Amino acid sequence: MRKYDFKDIEKKWQKFWDDNNTFATSKDYSKPKFYALVEFPYPSAKGLHVGHPRSYTALDIVARKRRMQGYNVLYPMGWDAFGLPTENFAIKNHIHPEIVTRDNISRFKQQLKNLGLSFDWNREVSTTDSSYYKWTQWIFLQMFKKGLAYKKEMAVNWCTSCKCVLANEEVVNGKCERCKSDVIRKNKSQWMLKITEYADRLIDDLDSVNYINPVKIQQKNWIGRSYGAQVEFNTTAGDKLEIYTTRPDTLFGATYMVISPEHPLIDKWKDNIENIDEILAYRETVSKKSEFERSEMNKEKTGVRIVGVNGINPVNDKEIPIYVSDYVLMSYGTGAIMAVPAHDSRDYEFAKKFDIDIVEVVSGGNIEKEAFTDCSSGKLINSEFLNGLTVEDAKMKMLKWLEKNKKGKAQTNYKLRDWVFARQRYWGEPIPIIHCPKCGEVAVPENELPIKLPNVSDFEPTENGESPLSKIDEFVNVKCPKCGCDAKRETDTMPQWAGSSWYYLRYCDPNCNDALASQKELNYWLPVDWYNGGMEHTTLHLLYSRFWHKFLYDIGVVSTKEPYAKRTSHGMILGQNGEKMSKSRGNVVNPDDIVNEYGADTIRLYEMFMGDFEKSAPWSSSSIKGCRRFLDRVWSLQDILQGDSIRPEFEVSLNKMIKKVTDDIENMKFNTAISSMMAFINEVYDSKVVTKEEFRILIILLSPFAPHIAEELYEVLGYGGYVHEQDWPNYDADKVKDDAVEIVIQICGKIKSKLTVPVDINQDEVIKLAKEDEKIKAELKEKKIIKEIYVKNRLLNIVVK
RNA sequence: GCGGGCGUGGCGGAAUGGCAGACGCGCUGGUCUUAGGAGCCAGUACCAUUGGUGUAAGGGUUCAAGUCCCUUCGCCCGCACCA
Numbered sequence: 001m002r003k004y005d006f007k008d009i010e011k012k013w014q015k016f017w018d019d020n021n022t023f024a025t026s027k028d029y030s031k032p033k034f035y036a037l038v039e040f041p042y043p044s045a046k047g048l049h050v051g052h053p054r055s056y057t058a059l060d061i062v063a064r065k066r067r068m069q070g071y072n073v074l075y076p077m078g079w080d081a082f083g084l085p086t087e088n089f090a091i092k093n094h095i096h097p098e099i100v101t102r103d104n105i106s107r108f109k110q111q112l113k114n115l116g117l118s119f120d121w122n123r124e125v126s127t128t129d130s131s132y133y134k135w136t137q138w139i140f141l142q143m144f145k146k147g148l149a150y151k152k153e154m155a156v157n158w159c160t161s162c163k164c165v166l167a168n169e170e171v172v173n174g175k176c177e178r179c180k181s182d183v184i185r186k187n188k189s190q191w192m193l194k195i196t197e198y199a200d201r202l203i204d205d206l207d208s209v210n211y212i213n214p215v216k217i218q219q220k221n222w223i224g225r226s227y228g229a230q231v232e233f234n235t236t237a238g239d240k241l242e243i244y245t246t247r248p249d250t251l252f253g254a255t256y257m258v259i260s261p262e263h264p265l266i267d268k269w270k271d272n273i274e275n276i277d278e279i280l281a282y283r284e285t286v287s288k289k290s291e292f293e294r295s296e297m298n299k300e301k302t303g304v305r306i307v308g309v310n311g312i313n314p315v316n317d318k319e320i321p322i323y324v325s326d327y328v329l330m331s332y333g334t335g336a337i338m339a340v341p342a343h344d345s346r347d348y349e350f351a352k353k354f355d356i357d358i359v360e361v362v363s364g365g366n367i368e369k370e371a372f373t374d375c376s377s378g379k380l381i382n383s384e385f386l387n388g389l390t391v392e393d394a395k396m397k398m399l400k401w402l403e404k405n406k407k408g409k410a411q412t413n414y415k416l417r418d419w420v421f422a423r424q425r426y427w428g429e430p431i432p433i434i435h436c437p438k439c440g441e442v443a444v445p446e447n448e449l450p451i452k453l454p455n456v457s458d459f460e461p462t463e464n465g466e467s468p469l470s471k472i473d474e475f476v477n478v479k480c481p482k483c484g485c486d487a488k489r490e491t492d493t494m495p496q497w498a499g500s501s502w503y504y505l506r507y508c509d510p511n512c513n514d515a516l517a518s519q520k521e522l523n524y525w526l527p528v529d530w531y532n533g534g535m536e537h538t539t540l541h542l543l544y545s546r547f548w549h550k551f552l553y554d555i556g557v558v559s560t561k562e563p564y565a566k567r568t569s570h571g572m573i574l575g576q577n578g579e580k581m582s583k584s585r586g587n588v589v590n591p592d593d594i595v596n597e598y599g600a601d602t603i604r605l606y607e608m609f610m611g612d613f614e615k616s617a618p619w620s621s622s623s624i625k626g627c628r629r630f631l632d633r634v635w636s637l638q639d640i641l642q643g644d645s646i647r648p649e650f651e652v653s654l655n656k657m658i659k660k661v662t663d664d665i666e667n668m669k670f671n672t673a674i675s676s677m678m679a680f681i682n683e684v685y686d687s688k689v690v691t692k693e694e695f696r697i698l699i700i701l702l703s704p705f706a707p708h709i710a711e712e713l714y715e716v717l718g719y720g721g722y723v724h725e726q727d728w729p730n731y732d733a734d735k736v737k738d739d740a741v742e743i744v745i746q747i748c749g750k751i752k753s754k755l756t757v758p759v760d761i762n763q764d765e766v767i768k769l770a771k772e773d774e775k776i777k778a779e780l781k782e783k784k785i786i787k788e789i790y791v792k793n794r795l796l797n798i799v800v801k
Numbered sequence: 802g803c804g805g806g807c808g809u810g811g812c813g814g815a816a817u818g819g820c821a822g823a824c825g826c827g828c829u830g831g832u833c834u835u836a837g838g839a840g841c842c843a844g845u846a847c848c849a850u851u852g853g854u855g856u857a858a859g860g861g862u863u864c865a866a867g868u869c870c871c872u873u874c875g876c877c878c879g880c881a882c883c884a
Binding site: 014094117196213214218221222224228242244245249258259292301325326327328329331333336337338344345346347349394397412413415424535536537538539609610611614616617618623625626627629630632636671672674675676677679682685701742743744746748749750751754786787788789791794795797798799 | 802803804805806808812813814819820821824825826827840841863864866869877878879880882883884
């Protein structure tokens with residue numbers, strides 16, 4: 001037998017698959033389809049991370065298995081290639097981002113090919129190709145036409161280093177998610193997408209998809225729907241002050257009000273407010289705090305009472321003070337609240353500090369000590385017509401009262417904000433809009449798409465924060481498509497999330513010229529059957545792409561309400577020391593090195609074996625040797641090959657292995673699938689023989705995990721054909737059971753003895769046999785049997801006194 | 802603070818409420834070898850003498866709990882005053 005030369009073997013089969021287009025998606029639409037999707041990578045200059053293959057190998061295994069089970073499988077790959085790091089790299093090194101992107105893609109592609117992943121490379125897409133972003137722009141135009149894309153002057157998150165607007169989601173602890181620089185607030189007119197219009201559907205339709213639970217929960221929390229009431233309070237200044245509350249039942253307990261420092265009524269009341277200087281000074285201090293400081297400050301509440309204007313509680317006409325405090329946000333609800341210190345912990349803290357009345361209106365807590373916020377127990381008190389009701393009933397009754405007396409109405413609010421959809425950068429999709437002095441914002445005619453990025457040498461952001469595109473006159477100056485007069489092109493570009501919001505649609509028909517993909521292909525392939533990706537994309541990419549899909553559904557482009565039928569998530573791979581891999585920690589593992597030293601099959605196997613797929617796991621350079629050793633042992637089975645058919649005494653373990661591997665792949669329990677194959681070959685080695693058919697089944701089961709060695713062995717052993725063409729083995733349900741089983745005999749739940757009995761024997765026989773057992777006899781002596789519990793093929797528990 | 806998850810040998814991790822520690826790493830001993838950082842074989846939770854104890858700690862449900870319920874502690878992730 002020749003040595004297991006993984007380098008030759010892997011090179012040989014990778015070339016074979018490439019030359020023969022082995023994994024090209026079939027056009028045979030009569031077959032059942034299976035669309036497997038993994039998040040396409042951002043091709044950074046750093047190259048592939050060992051985390052990438054974890055996700056890609058997992059669905060590669062599923063895809064390969066499904067092909068062998070007769071499905072028409074689409075398993076594509078592409079590049080999410082617009083984005084800041086490439087642009088910053090380009091600026092620093094004076095290389096055009098297009099060239100940087102091209103080089104990075106070719107490196108990534110080679111690295112992926114070295115892993116033997118069965119992607120259909122004929123369907124490769126890149127978000128930076130103009131034939132691709134033509135359709136990104138097209139989707140934007142459809143949103144613009146439906147009023148979902150709009151411009152708005154607003155305070156935006158401004159990264160001082162990137163010189164760029166960030167979405168709320170991209171700001172982490174007041175710092176830019178990418179470069180960690182300070183983020184400040186800046187007023188700017190920005191393109192926005194009205195994702196809030198889809199908030200309800202983005203929550204409610206989660207019921208129709210098979211996502212792992214944490215993903216559903218995170219999406220729901222992010223959207224943050226709450227049901228409550230909008231209530232009008234009169235003020236002594238005459239103006240009405242609107243507040244939002246989720247606890248209309250506690251209105252009788254409202255002892256003061258709070259408005260946000262940015263609230264416009266402050267300016268209106270300038271002349272009524274006796275301490276206006278103090279209020280404006282407070283507003284000034286607050287505005288100077290960065291978002292980060294503001295959240296750091298949340299230990300101690302601050303605020304100032306407005307002297308000269310009071311609010312009037314609509315339910316009892318009592319005058320109550322109004323405060324200004326930064327614990328109320330202008331961006332949520334109405335920017336004003338009624339404060340019920342007895343039943344809200346923030347209001348409680350504030351009231352204690354400013355010595356404001358605390359009126360208990362729900363019994364059951366101890367308001368001397370803390371706010372009572374529990375809604376499930378307690379009855380209303382001190383609340384006139386609500387007294388004695390539960391919180392739920394009181395809410396309903398108060399809502400009716402408010403509506404009847406025209407003091408308020410039911411109102412649903414969301415934490416979700418509209419999506420800031422513009423970046424003042426070069427390396428992104430140009431927004432296809434023209435600003436005309438007469439017609440305003442005008443859509444670029446669809447036949448002029450794509451609006452290509454002009455090829456320039458200077459892509460540094462401008463000092464005033466405008467996009468570098470604004471410096472290019474021939475790009476900027478155009479005629480208005482409507483009236484023909486001189487107009488200017490929009491120079492902002494789209495955020496990185498744009499291209500990744502619909503890439504799974506393009507894979508269905510990547511070369512389509514007259515639509516983002518043809519109806520026929522979309523109808524056949526949608527929805528994605530299984531989408532795996534990281535938890536870090538749950539609130540950004542996943543939400544955005546669901547939003548775009550729903551919009552495309554509404555305008556008739558796609559026929560499913562949801563893009564992804566199933567969403568799973570892989571855990572992170574940590575460094576050897578259990579910390580996140582990073583250059584600064586010096587714990588980065590380069591997949592190329594592992595492929596070189598151990599081979600692609602070994603790294604694939606190891607990443608699937610290292611632990612629970614959904615949990616993070618530290619890299620171990622010694623554990624990986626065990627996986628390599630296993631492949632060596634599989635290879636060496638050739639030494640003990642003897643005989644043809646499956647030996648009768650191996651029927652059971654073979655069928656058990658088939659069942660285990662088959663089921664475990666579907667449940668993403670790749671680690672135990674592999675361990676069952678390890679256990680099988682250990683058993684085979686103990687018998688010193690493997691037969692041709694036993695070996696063949698093992699090779700087929702192993703092939704999705706370690707495809708190169710499997711192809712090679714299949715060929716070398718002369719089974720005929722290729723392993724990837726074989727049918728996935730079925731197990732025989734009758735043969736996954738042993739003839740005899742070992743049954744545990746317990747006395748009062750403690751194991752006292754074990755019996756080997758024929759499978760499926762009945763309770764009476766087991767009890768009879770147990771009572772003949774010497775150890776059990778001794779245990780039962782002078783004891784009274786109270787109860788006998790028999791679990792078939794497992795145990796007998798005798799309870800005695 | 803809120804939401805989610807987790808806590809099992811020296812390590813990664815297995816266990817439809819039914820034999821805790823599968824499988825792998827590491828370690829120990831043996832074997833083959835000029836050699837072994839290769840291979841193969843055996844052993845490997847803890848305490849002790851038959852036997853007993855063990856799944857973060859404590860309590861509960863059950864004939865039976867790593868698994869279900871309650872309390873506490875610790876770690877990880879997400880969100881940060883969302884009224």
